Amino acid sequence: MSPVIEVRDLRKTYGSGDTAVHALRGLDLTVQKGEYIAIMGASGSGKSTLLNILGCLDVPSGGEYLLDGIDTGEFDEEQLSLLRNRKIGFVFQSFNLVPRTTALANVELPLVYAGVRRAQRRERALAALDLVGLRDRTHHRPNELSGGQQQRVAIARALVTSPAIVLADEPTGNLDTDSSREVLGILDRLNATGRTVVLITHEDEVAAHAMRTVRVVDGRVAGVLV
Amino acid sequence: MRIFEIAAFAVRGLTANKMRSGLTTLGILIGVASVILLIAVGNGASSAVQQSIAGLGTNILTISPQRAQPGTTAKPLTTADAAALVGQDSPAVKYASPVVSAQATAGYGDTTHDIGQFIGSDPRYFDTTNSAVAQGNLFSDNDVQQARKVVVIGATVAAQLFPGLDPVGKSVLVNNIPFTVVGVLAAKGSSGLQDADDLAVAPLTTTQNALTGYGGLTQIVVQARSADALPDAQAQVTTILNGRHKTTGTADYRILSQDQLLTARTATTETFTVLLASVAAISLLVGGIGITNIMLVTVTERIREIGIRKAVGAPRSSILGQFLIEATLLSLFGGALGVAAGVVGSRFTIAGIQPVLVPSSVLLAFAVSALIGLFFGSYPASRAAKLRPIEALRHE
Structure with a gap:
């Protein structure tokens, strides 16, 4: 089975000259299909940079990133946007829902850009909201939802396109314990149905949900805990 | 899809x-409406001028003095010149009216009024300028010979000096010289740039006596026997005047026919229209910059x-x-409202001018407003589109 994510000698430098910051210094990582991985590390270790590159939100300064067997290094911005749309579901710490827009419309958003027809879009968005237990909140706007509910909408949006991987950047970082448990439960269920999940966390309880934990120190993988 | x-x-x-969108729309609205309206005003002015010149009749020649060439002295146009233009040598000429004009202030009781044009001529002048009398009478040849202090006034002068009164028989002071009003001319309406009814006409002799002195004439108005005889009349007039003025080379007078007068005046009003339109175009541009700013x-x-x-x-x-459509919608919406405002506005008389809508200007203003959205929206839109996702997401 070919890996979903294959990263070789990944480098990322911000700035140049004396003020250059090396966020990633030759990082290697392989994630197999159906895996559930937690990435841990101190702040400034480069774990967020790694996840942004995995999510095609940022481009590396050097190294290789193969997503689902595709070398992303040769892709231009137009093709990367296609990858983000079809292959990746991203969940942010700060939810990042489009303001003044209903939960349903937020979940439908990736499908709009994928060119899915209206009726089918609605059906798939409702199914995704059903999966995160928010079928009764479809017409609420983000400011009418609790933090946990907003994050569940964001997860519904991430999985509505049936992506190859779901990436989550500290998804429970802004949530209380109950909401965190719900969100982690949803991610567990997603993984149980075969979806690949990569999440960043600095909490051991969260990491405990994963099959293995990757520790990032100074822009390199320091160790893998199974 | x-x-x-x-x-x-x-x-x-x-x-x-909504508030911000509304204000931006307002900018475009004002721009488009003013383009349409000001072009309509300019067009209205020029069509009024054309009408008033057409009202002169098609068989008129106007002779006016012209500065002589360097080294020669210009002979003024005289009453004798005017008299010489009618006779055996010029069978195509019906009349030739000498005309002088003066600046004059008329007063009646406590009211005074600066008359736009004070003209001294003979009774044929009324015929050649298609002026009809509304009250009283015109003055006669006899009045001219006797240099009687009589005057025929235009409707505007009558309204200014004699509100609610019958002016006929009243005495007005023109530059402190008493004149008896013998008649009031029928209103002709404004010709846009000047009020055709703001005038007074007195006998030539009286006007020269009292106001202008016995210098040269301002004009000689020649009426040909028919419109077809106009070229003949022009040739005959030229021959006679060249003889009398001993013209060699460039003449010290110039003859304008109806057509030439029309062309000259139309050129003036076209300049006026272009001026108005460019002011309006600037306001449209400002509206466009407003769109850029808002976007x-x-x-x-x-x-x-x-x-x-x-x-x-x-x-x-x-x-x-998405952002281009936002900008274009703003400007299209503003443009549509502006067209409505311009069309409604042009139904009212503005500064004495009845605007005449130019359909192409409506189309143009609307099209330009749509393009403005595209043009001025493209910079902000492309800035939005070029953002890297992670940079945009990190923006606070």
């Missing part, structure tokens, strides 16, 4: 901030939203499209 969705995002973006603010304010859209896979083109 997709473009429709993107347009829906654009509409949602605009309705999210830049909108883009900056919604950078995070742009980041979210990009993160879920919005391609550059759809972000570009």
Whole structure:
């Protein structure tokens, strides 16, 4: 089975000259299909940079990133946007829902850009909201939802396109314990149905949900805990 | 399908901030409305001028003095010149009226009025200028010979000096010289640049006596026997005047026919229209810059939203499209309202001019407003589209 994510000698430098910051210094990582991985590390270790590159939100300064067997290094911005749309579901710490827009419309958003027809879009968005237990909140706007509910909408949006991987950047970082448990439960269920999940966390309880934990120190993988 | 969705995002973006969208629309509205309205005013003025010149009749020649060439002295046009133009040598000429004009202030009781044009001529002048009398009578040849202090006044002068009174028989002071009003001319209406009814006509002799002195004439108005005889009349007049003025080379007078007069006046009003239109175009440009400004603010304010859209896979083109459509909708909406305002506004008389809508200007202003949205919206839109997703998402 070919890996979903294959990263070789990944480098990322911000700035140049004396003020250059090396966020990633030759990082290697392989994630197999159906895996559930937690990435841990101190702040400034480069774990967020790694996840942004995995999510095609940022481009590396050097190294290789193969997503689902595709070398992303040769892709231009137009093709990367296609990858983000079809292959990746991203969940942010700060939810990042489009303001003044209903939960349903937020979940439908990736499908709009994928060119899915209206009726089918609605059906798939409702199914995704059903999966995160928010079928009764479809017409609420983000400011009418609790933090946990907003994050569940964001997860519904991430999985509505049936992506190859779901990436989550500290998804429970802004949530209380109950909401965190719900969100982690949803991610567990997603993984149980075969979806690949990569999440960043600095909490051991969260990491405990994963099959293995990757520790990032100074822009390199320091160790893998199974 | 997709473009429709993107347009829906654009509409949602605009309705999210109605106040701001409204004010931007207002900028374009004012620009488009003023383009349409000012061009209509200019057009109205020029058609009024054309009408008033057409009212002169098609068989008129106007002779006016012209500065002589260097080294020669110009002979003024005289009453004798005018008299010489009618006779055996000029069978095509019916009349030749000498005309002088003066600056004059008329007073009646406590009221005074600066008369636009005070003209001294003979009774034929009324015929050649198609002036009809509304009250009283015109003056006669006898009045001219006797240099009687009588005057025929235009409707505006009558209204200014004698509100609610019958002016006929009253005595007015023209530059402190008493004249008896013998008649009031029928109103002709404004010709746009000047009020054709703001005039007074007195016998030539009286006017020269009292106001202008016995210098040269301002004009000689020649009426040909018919419109067809006009070229003959012009040739005959030229021969006679050249003989009398001993003209060699460039003449010290110039003859304008109806057509030439029309061309000259039309050129003036066209300049006027172009001037008005350029002022209006500037206001349209200002409206366009307003759109750029608002769109830049909108883009900056919604950078995070742009980041979210990009993160879920919005391609550059759809972000570009969304913001371009927003800008274009703003300007199209403003343009449509501006067309409505311009069309409604042109139904009213503005500064004495009845505007005449130019359909092509309506079309042009509307098309330009649509293009303004595209043009001025493209910079902010492309800025939005070029943002890297992670940079946009990190923006606070």
